[in-house]
Amino acid sequence: MKCKCGGDMILRFNKKCNCQFYGCSNYPSCKNTMVADKEGNPIGAIADDELRALRKKLSDLLYEYFGSGYHWADTCEIANFLQNETGKPYVSRLNKEEVTNLLNKIAKDKIVSENNT
Numbered sequence: 453m454k455c456k457c458g459g460d461m462i463l464r465f466n467k468k469c470n471c472q473f474y475g476c477s478n479y480p481s482c483k484n485t486m487v488a489d490k491e492g493n494p495i496g497a498i499a500d501d502e503l504r505a506l507r508k509k510l511s512d513l514l515y516e517y518f519g520s521g522y523h524w525a526d527t528c529e530i531a532n533f534l535q536n537e538t539g540k541p542y543v544s545r546l547n548k549e550e551v552t553n554l555l556n557k558i559a560k561d562k563i564v565s566e567n568n569t
């Protein structure tokens with residue numbers, strides 16, 4: 453699997469979350485990553501800075517809507533919402549198009565109040 457920069461996406465291990473992910477062989481100059489499952493199969497799309505920023509924006513909006521904090525019950529509701537909308541339970545597995553669509557949908561439906569900007 454090739455990174456957008458031409459480097460190779462290499463399977464790595466994250467001790468913090470005890471999980472595997474793909475990182476670019478040109479790290480640290482390229483910080484693109486991709487989620488992997490327990491067997492090390494790649495999931496979703498390669499995340500560059502732009503996609504990471506969009507995912508962060510989306511997850512912030514979701515947490516704002518579904519709960520006041522990073523509580524497991526909120527995470528469960530968010531997973532159900534994402535599963536219904538995209539067929540994938542995690543923001544980290546969404547590609548740019550899916551994240552953009554959800555951001556637009558949330559803005560359109562005004563399910564998130566914008567009074568704390």
Ligand SMILES: [Zn+2]
Binds near residue numbers: 455458459476477482
């Ligand atoms: Zn790269």
